[in-house]
Amino acid sequence: MSHPDEGILQELLDGELPPSDAAAVRAHLAGCVPCAVLLRDLAATQTESDAIVARLPLDPPLVKPAGRARPRRALNLRAIGLAASVLLVAGTSWMLLRPAGSYSFRGSNDTSSGLALPMPSEERQEVPATTPAVPPSPSAGARADRSADRPGKAKQAPLEKKETEANVPAAKVTDGPADKDLAGEGRRASDIRPASLPEVSAPAAPAPAAALSAGAAMAPGATMTTIAEAEARLGTRLRTISGLTPVSVEMLPVAADSLLAVRQRYVVSGVPVTLIQASVIPAARDEVTTRERDAARYVDGVAAQPGNRGNGFVASGESGGVQPASRSWGAWGSLFQLRGALPADSIDALMKRVK
Amino acid sequence: MTDVGALFEQYYEPLVRMLYRRTGDRDRAEDLAQETFARAVEAPPYNPRPWLFAVALNLVREEGRRSVRRGRHLELIRGESPIGTPAPDEEYIRDEDRSRVQRALAELSDRDREALLLKAEGFNYDEIAATLGMARGAIGTTLVRARRKLVDAYREEGKRHVAS
Numbered sequence: 001m002s003h004p005d006e007g008i009l010q011e012l013l014d015g016e017l018p019p020s021d022a023a024a025v026r027a028h029l030a031g032c033v034p035c036a037v038l039l040r041d042l043a044a045t046q047t048e049s050d051a052i053v054a055r056l057p058l059d060p061p062l063v064k065p066a067g068r069a070r071p072r073r074a075l076n077l078r079a080i081g082l083a084a085s086v087l088l089v090a091g092t093s094w095m096l097l098r099p100a101g102s103y104s105f106r107g108s109n110d111t112s113s114g115l116a117l118p119m120p121s122e123e124r125q126e127v128p129a130t131t132p133a134v135p136p137s138p139s140a141g142a143r144a145d146r147s148a149d150r151p152g153k154a155k156q157a158p159l160e161k162k163e164t165e166a167n168v169p170a171a172k173v174t175d176g177p178a179d180k181d182l183a184g185e186g187r188r189a190s191d192i193r194p195a196s197l198p199e200v201s202a203p204a205a206p207a208p209a210a211a212l213s214a215g216a217a218m219a220p221g222a223t224m225t226t227i228a229e230a231e232a233r234l235g236t237r238l239r240t241i242s243g244l245t246p247v248s249v250e251m252l253p254v255a256a257d258s259l260l261a262v263r264q265r266y267v268v269s270g271v272p273v274t275l276i277q278a279s280v281i282p283a284a285r286d287e288v289t290t291r292e293r294d295a296a297r298y299v300d301g302v303a304a305q306p307g308n309r310g311n312g313f314v315a316s317g318e319s320g321g322v323q324p325a326s327r328s329w330g331a332w333g334s335l336f337q338l339r340g341a342l343p344a345d346s347i348d349a350l351m352k353r354v355k
Numbered sequence: 356m357t358d359v360g361a362l363f364e365q366y367y368e369p370l371v372r373m374l375y376r377r378t379g380d381r382d383r384a385e386d387l388a389q390e391t392f393a394r395a396v397e398a399p400p401y402n403p404r405p406w407l408f409a410v411a412l413n414l415v416r417e418e419g420r421r422s423v424r425r426g427r428h429l430e431l432i433r434g435e436s437p438i439g440t441p442a443p444d445e446e447y448i449r450d451e452d453r454s455r456v457q458r459a460l461a462e463l464s465d466r467d468r469e470a471l472l473l474k475a476e477g478f479n480y481d482e483i484a485a486t487l488g489m490a491r492g493a494i495g496t497t498l499v500r501a502r503r504k505l506v507d508a509y510r511e512e513g514k515r516h517v518a519s
Contacts, residue, residue: 006496006499007493007494009499010498014479042499052456
């Protein structure tokens with residue numbers, strides 16, 4: 001063969017040549033001194049180049065789950081919370097600033113008041129299950145009810161024939177008393193994974209049934225709690241969608257020694273909507289440096305800009321259904337995300353009601 | 356089904372490291388990595404590693420374009436970094452060396468630098484090609500050029516430093 005060009009020699013060095021080509025090149029090299037010299041030079045350059053790049057390790061290293069982070073690094077407030085960083089999505093695996101160790105809260109598991117609470121299946125589980133729309137507590141005064149918050153246990157919801165996105169109603173949120181919208185219309189809504197269609201053909205398997213029973217429907221490590229307890233742990237007021245009562249409140253373990261997330265599930269016009277609030281826990285706050293506070297304020301500003309508000313509403317023409325819209329924003333030193341299979345303007349309307 | 360939590364466990368650190376080397380800025384690297392994973396949550400990728408790194412590198416480029424607007428804000432942040440005690444000699448030397456590497460890396464074209472950094476994260480040629488949108492056949496020569504350039508630039512930087 002004729003002299004292989006440098007790129008081919010490099011491929012040989014990197015083990016990227018198919019075996020027959022590699023054999024042919026090696027055969028050539030055995031009989032060609034200039035090429036052999038070139039190969040040797042390329043190898044030397046590669047070694048030196050690798051060494052140079054290796055002088056840029058990740059230092060200080062990222063904190064691994066096992067160890068306890070130094071507070072400064074664990075906070076990383078600037079990245080938190082306030083714009084892109086901790087993105088928590090309904091029912092799916094959540095993103096961490098640092099992979100968290102196991103962390104459990106004492107949550108309260110009040111027995112439900114007799115309502116079968118809809119627990120949308122975790123997106124983590126392959127098969128989305130249906131969520132019967134169930135009216136929450138009839139009393140509209142959400143705040144007043146808060147102390148008697150009923151996270152409750154989800155009853156084993158009978159699995160219905162699986163819904164595809166097509167059957168999700170494009171529900172609109174109207175202003176005014178929430179009850180009207182929430183009166184049980186018996187509509188079905190499925191918790192929809194973003195950006196990809198559920199496997200329509202997969203039958204509702206027994207596994208999701210287990211997922212709907214109490215506790216298992218939550219993200220791993222999530223714990224039922226009450227608003228009062230969540231506020232005590234957060235050290236700040238829990239924001240809610242005013243006028244609505246959440247059907248569940250859960251604490252999500254995030255970065256165990258610095259960041260706490262609380263997830264509230266609502267049902268709005270038969271559609272599950274999730275509001276997540278993530279805040280730095282009080283004990284960690286003292287460690288915040290000036291730099292990080294300034295950075296946090298800066299990020300607040302960025303998050304507030306209209307262009308940075310997360311995904312918009314996507315209508316799927318074929319199915320006639322909708323995909324979840326979400327809004328993420330930072331305010332009051334916390335990160336929020338609101339997500340639900342509602343039109344964008346409905347999500348925006350809900351967002352305004354988060355107080 | 357893409358388990359984004361598992362992706363995070365597996366790729367967050369390499370992504371941050373690559374971004375750190377690409378941008379020279381640790382904090383910015385973490386920010387960008389977070390943003391990248393946020394997008395993965397929204398639209399779980401089928402071919403995660405190239406996708407994640409490609410999105411991240413695109414974000415670097417986009418940010419570069421917006422940097423003028425942000426510059427003012429970044430000033431505020433940088434100005435606040437506390438310098439309490441002077442760095443001990445070791446740290447100084449290490450920081451100097453890192454700057455030298457960063458300056459040398461900066462001499463490469465974006466494409467060449469990215470190919471090199473991806474290779475450093477264990478990407479094979481197919482993955483590099485997929486991530487950067489290049490022809491696989493071009494990867495070998497790209498790496499040759501990139502490595503040569505880096506070595507030359509690093510040596511030059513060393514000379515310059517001594518001379519100044």
